[in-house]
Amino acid sequence: MKAFRPARSFGIRWNRRRVVQGVLGLGIAGGLVSPDAWMADADAAEIARQRPQDGDQLTFFGGDRDGEVIAPADLSLGEQPFIAYPRDPSSGVIRDGSRLNQITLLRVDPARFDDRTRPGTVDGIIAFSATCTHQQCPVTAWDEQAEALFCFCHRSRFDPWNAGKVVNGPATRKLPRLPLRLEGENELRIAGGFSGRVGN
């Protein structure tokens, strides 16, 4: 068997700028590339690829506040969900080394959570994997009419008040949850790993 390299090099992708932020967060100066920086770069890449961890912060993905840490006050009832990435607070590295780490984050009416869903929410703020369990498209929208999280690609819908169960569409498995907690009075943190297998 013969395999050709692609015309361009396709590396394992992570956001270079974010990694550099992470390296700076570790206290290593940027600029000239040294063996130490190479190791730090590799470490940062490894951290970026890890799944969300207990204690991670959440950061905006895209838009004007890309990379900023999300606070509870950033989320309002009735607004479209945010797509977020976890951030390792000790290194400052945003864990965007895999798109399977994308999180959909929104605030809904907390009175409607069922008993199994309520733990791991913060005053109506709830987080799910943003990767659809059907064909792995990003679950980025809120369908107001159906009151459900919605996948644009193939139109599966998920119920946020009932642990992300499938409302309709081609998906057959619920959207995995990501538990949240407050650190201190006002810091939103991840409280554990995804509740199930991410993606399809």
Added chain:
Amino acid sequence: MRGLLTGTAAAAALLALMVGSATSANAIENYNPVTEDRLDNPEPHNWLQVRGNREGWGYSPLDQINASNVGSLQPAWLFSTGVQEGHQSPPLVNDGVMYVTTPMNQVLALDAATGKRLWRFQRELPEDLFQLHPTNRGPALLGDRLYVALTDCFLVALDARTGEVIWEVAVDDYQAGYYMTLAPLAAKGKIMVGVSGGEYGIRGYIAAYDAESGEEAWRTYTVPAPGEPGSDTWPDDDAWKTGGGSVWLTGNYDPETGISYWGIGNAAPWMGDTRGGMDNLYTTSVMAVNVESGALVGHHQYHWNDSWDWDEVSPPLIYDVTRDGETFKALVNVARNGHIYLLKPTAEGPIEFVDAWNYVYSNVITAFDPDTGRVSYDDNHWPGTGKAALFCPSLWGGKDWPYSAYSPDTGLLYIPANENLCSTLEGAEEKYVPGELYIGVPIPVILGGFSLREGWDHIGEIQAWNVDSGEEVWSKDFAHQNWGPILATGGGVLFSGGTNDHMFRAHDAATGETLWEYPTNSGVTASPSTYSVDGKQYVAVQSGWGVDAERKQDVLRGIIPGYDVHVPQGGVIWVFALP
């Protein structure tokens, strides 16, 4: 060190992705190699390429199954593909061996008479891959090999006798949003493919690979770089780098001139004002590409500065048309923008505009320049960034990707059309992030923007047109959508599915009368084919609902009061024959 890191990572990625495998229970003996002469002059008993011939007719001269006996058609055998999502690929048949591609990077080789599995290939998808269109529209056969363009943007050459991988090449980076849905085009010793991903802000192209070695021969972009011909139709910024122009379907090919004709998708992002309000060549165009050199030798842009998501995905059909007493080789295209285009190719490449007219209700295009075919727009129906506008047909167009067909027996062009559905879009600023959706219209706006025309009484249609006279001969209505590619046969029968009631149907090619229908497991959005083995004719099609048919079904549930039909997914290959 950065170079080392990138190289190491790339090598790791490539190794990790080399995971295709074949299970070969029955190597095929006495395989009849598919020569280019056979592709140029296909035998009636085989179906060697996605539309049956180079010219894209979707026609077979077989007539054992015909209008007088098709009512007796019954299943001969079935084969479950084992995967979900949109099954769109026609079964290809070469002397009793059937090849079928499915979603999830799968290729099946089956005995065309019995359905017995001969081999199966599947290339594992990367764990982080997501795509809007997880489908495949067919393989290509050449020599003793099968070529397939995959969802993770790999092109793979398999041994058609065993399914073993001969070579594979990463055409582009799936993580940057590049993928492939089309069947490759095999001609002049080359395997040609095109990339999809306009909704991710890719820069589209057609690429050719040496059929023997897999080495890239040429790459022709659908969006020119600064200084290249057509670049003056783009603003003086970086818009061209993310300009879209996907290539969703196999080009048709004229062996006499060595020119292939490709339908090019819309530009990215969707709203035209983000691209300077300029023409944005060669998006929403037909590109004429010399197969030997890759040179762009001609084009015609169906509509400029697309702002309606009207990917002009279809390659034009090539057949003789008579106008004003002159019979000429024509390019006939059923455009997503709701119009039929009659064009005249030249041996050198340039394409002349002859005529165009609408086949569904259209409120956007108001006029065609009689000499150049350049369209004028009604500004009231032209959306932009911060400007909402309602337009018809909807963003799925009068006809989306499902193939039209041409029958030389009736002289008619058959169109799987959709009428009465409209869209409202309003763009919003969006930043480009590699590998993420780059549409420029908020998703809730897209989803909430569909509407039916006042007084609507149906959506789906099959239309039959005489392009010589420019007249519609008959039209058949379906209550809801039609996503069914059409097969025409020498038996005077059209085969097509496309509706949400699971049916696969036969229609009289002369009148449109439904002669036979059969309820399948799911919905039929695949292209049918027909062939014969030992003198017995079969009709084959995959049933497996998904992709845009699923999306449109969801839209209709939201806008038709009380309508709540769901179509189950899951693929089955159906093969029908007379008793």
